[in-house]
Amino acid sequence: MNAAIRAIIRTAVEAGFEAFGVRDGFEGLMDGRFVQLGARDVGGIIQSAGTLLCSARSPEFATDAGQQRALDALARRGLDALVVIGGNGSLAGAHALHSRGFRVVGIASTIDNDVHGADIAVGVDTALNVALEAIDRLRATASSHRRAMLVEVMGRSSGYLALMAGIAGGAEVIVIPEIDTGPDDVAADIRQMYERGKNHAIVVVAEGARSAPVLADRLTNADVGFALRTTTLGHVQRGGTPTVFDRLLGTRLGAAAVDQCKRGASGVLVGQHRGEIVTTPLHEVVTTPRALDPTLLQLARVLAR
Numbered sequence: 001m002n003a004a005i006r007a008i009i010r011t012a013v014e015a016g017f018e019a020f021g022v023r024d025g026f027e028g029l030m031d032g033r034f035v036q037l038g039a040r041d042v043g044g045i046i047q048s049a050g051t052l053l054c055s056a057r058s059p060e061f062a063t064d065a066g067q068q069r070a071l072d073a074l075a076r077r078g079l080d081a082l083v084v085i086g087g088n089g090s091l092a093g094a095h096a097l098h099s100r101g102f103r104v105v106g107i108a109s110t111i112d113n114d115v116h117g118a119d120i121a122v123g124v125d126t127a128l129n130v131a132l133e134a135i136d137r138l139r140a141t142a143s144s145h146r147r148a149m150l151v152e153v154m155g156r157s158s159g160y161l162a163l164m165a166g167i168a169g170g171a172e173v174i175v176i177p178e179i180d181t182g183p184d185d186v187a188a189d190i191r192q193m194y195e196r197g198k199n200h201a202i203v204v205v206a207e208g209a210r211s212a213p214v215l216a217d218r219l220t221n222a223d224v225g226f227a228l229r230t231t232t233l234g235h236v237q238r239g240g241t242p243t244v245f246d247r248l249l250g251t252r253l254g255a256a257a258v259d260q261c262k263r264g265a266s267g268v269l270v271g272q273h274r275g276e277i278v279t280t281p282l283h284e285v286v287t288t289p290r291a292l293d294p295t296l297l298q299l300a301r302v303l304a305r
């Protein structure tokens with residue numbers, strides 16, 4: 001996110017705009033927590049995780065009154081365009097402000113990678129690399145001790161992170177919400193890996209599908225061959241040092257968002273699609289669920305052999 005913030009501020013200043021950051025997300029927007037930022041204020045942040053501006057979940061912003069408070073604060077400060085960076089909740093908020101007549105451009109940033117209009121959201125690559133490093137380490141113990149490791153990764157109701165980390169990490173079993181996989185299926189898969197003579201089994205479990213500790217409990221009495229151990233990666237997946245890919249993506253999207261503002265566009269998401277930066281109406285973004293490529297799961301099964 002910091003790469004995007006840096007690019008927004010610097011390209012906006014270059015274009016002759018006055019640029020402000022909004023502290024603490026929609027919560028801060030309603031309270032008018034604006035801070036004027038110049039090119040120098042966003043120096044030295046491209047390598048930092050998280051966001052310089054901080055963020056907050058805001059139930060109040062989902063209400064009419066909350067959105068009106070935000071519009072009032074924007075008007076009081078004399079602002080005429082807003083770039084919103086975040087996941088589906090943030091982009092729904094962006095769409096609401098656009099529907100009320102304010103100029104808004106969105107950028108998808110969520111490790112869940114569940115935003116329609118962006119093949120890959122800002123932060124996904126970094127989170128994947130963090131999850132992957134953890135899986136690589138867990139495999140070393142799993143192989144040495146002939147164990148099955150259940151690794152729970154985040155992703156809310158999306159299996160994207162689990163599927164990609166599972167494929168890249170060479171997982172034997174991947175459990176995602178998009179595919180119905182019960183404890184008996186997992187047990188049978190692990191057992192099969194044992195019988196094939198593997199000396200470990202890595203099971204990547206998306207939090208939206210199951211809780212890994214609960215799944216492990218359900219497997220206690222199943223004869224899977226391996227001894228089981230469980231790891232929940234949780235918030236460790238967030239906050240990794242942004243990868244090259246994420247820094248470049250955030251930078252490109254930040255600049256593209258300012259470009260859209262300059263052109264007078266509103267109610268659009270700027271996102272990367274097939275390597276190009278494209279725009280998608282926010283209305284479409286918030287009403288279209290993002291589907292996972294089912295062929296990738298099939299591929300993961302074949303590669304687990």
Ligand code: F6P
Pocket residue numbers: 087110111112154155156207238
């Ligand atoms: O939406 C991003 C995400 O990291 C999800 O993958 C996860 O379920 C959730 O946020 C965690 O939210 P919180 O930080 O509020 O616990």
